[in-house]
Amino acid sequence: MSTQKKNQNTKSKLHPRSKHRNRYDFAKLIKSSPELNEFVAINKYGDESIDFFNPKAVKALNKALLKHHYNIKYWDIPDQYLCPPIPGRADYIHYLADLLREIPNNIQIKGLDIGAGANCIYPLIGHQIYNWSFIGSDIDEKAVEIARSIINENPGFKNYINIRLQENPKLIFKGILNPDECITFSMCNPPFHATAEDAMKATFRKQRNLKGKRISKAELNFGGQHNELWCKGGEARFIKDMIYESKHYKENCLWFTTLVSKESNLKGIYNILKKVDAVEVKTIEMGQGQKTSRIVAWTFLSPSKQREWLNK
Numbered sequence: 001m002s003t004q005k006k007n008q009n010t011k012s013k014l015h016p017r018s019k020h021r022n023r024y025d026f027a028k029l030i031k032s033s034p035e036l037n038e039f040v041a042i043n044k045y046g047d048e049s050i051d052f053f054n055p056k057a058v059k060a061l062n063k064a065l066l067k068h069h070y071n072i073k074y075w076d077i078p079d080q081y082l083c084p085p086i087p088g089r090a091d092y093i094h095y096l097a098d099l100l101r102e103i104p105n106n107i108q109i110k111g112l113d114i115g116a117g118a119n120c121i122y123p124l125i126g127h128q129i130y131n132w133s134f135i136g137s138d139i140d141e142k143a144v145e146i147a148r149s150i151i152n153e154n155p156g157f158k159n160y161i162n163i164r165l166q167e168n169p170k171l172i173f174k175g176i177l178n179p180d181e182c183i184t185f186s187m188c189n190p191p192f193h194a195t196a197e198d199a200m201k202a203t204f205r206k207q208r209n210l211k212g213k214r215i216s217k218a219e220l221n222f223g224g225q226h227n228e229l230w231c232k233g234g235e236a237r238f239i240k241d242m243i244y245e246s247k248h249y250k251e252n253c254l255w256f257t258t259l260v261s262k263e264s265n266l267k268g269i270y271n272i273l274k275k276v277d278a279v280e281v282k283t284i285e286m287g288q289g290q291k292t293s294r295i296v297a298w299t300f301l302s303p304s305k306q307r308e309w310l311n312k
Contacts, residue, residue, distance in 0.1 A: 250300030
């Protein structure tokens with residue numbers, strides 16, 4: 001294989017430890033999950049692929065990826081819920097592992113996934129790759145039920161993933177973490193848009209750009225409920241509220257983290273972190289295809305306090 005062809009087949013922006021840096025091997029994926037077969041066809045470039053505008057095809061691909069790469073035997077969500085792309089979700093987990101690399105191997109790492117959703121992807125992948133334990137929180141009661149059913153159908157996860165309902169949508173940590181409960185990290189993929197109209201307009205633009213033609217109806221190929229895609233004030237407001245509340249849990253968590261999709265939000269985030277006296281702030285760049293994102297991580301613990309926290 002030529003170097004040029006090899007480079008085309010390698011997704012170099014993904015984390016070096018990612019299982020998804022090469023093109024999808026549909027023969028192996030179909031062997032793991034035969035239901036994917038009906039959605040695979042030769043595209044205009046002569047390659048095997050699926051129609052990424054077909055929500056059923058995207059969900060079938062996710063099932064196959066989770067089963068083949070992560071040995072997750074059962075995974076299913078209703079069509080209206082967010083069906084996230086697995087490679088990007090796995091990257092967040094890998095970069096978190098880099099952030100936590102100095103933690104001794106004998107210490108059990110436990111994380112909080114804020115807004116785990118019905119799909120529960122981060123806890124599932126995080127446990128399978130690194131043997132981490134998780135709390136998954138969500139404000140959607142139905143999503144919590146679905147995530148719990150996924151855990152129950154995969155018995156190996158029962159002792160490692162605990163899904164909790166956030167009964168007050170205005171709160172993030174309170175009502176989820178017990179006062180004396182300690183976690184190694186929190187993670188979050190916050191709702192990006194400020195309104196449902198903004199979310200729909202973005203979907204129209206995305207599909208028009210990818211298909212290269214006018215479309216009459218926007219169909220969310222990855223699904224998504226309102227609280228998964230938009231919230232009042234959008235990403236910037238959600239992260240602002242999360243930072244202010246995190247200060248009240250500075251002794252409970254070693255590293256707070258969040259995805260930040262919009263680069264223009266970073267300046268405001270850094271200003272708020274300065275106001276709440278975050279001791280250390282890190283920004284981790286990550287990308288997939290043409291999209292660039294980043295993780296912002298902060299802690300209220302000095303290096304000496306971090307050592308005390310680990311001993312505790």
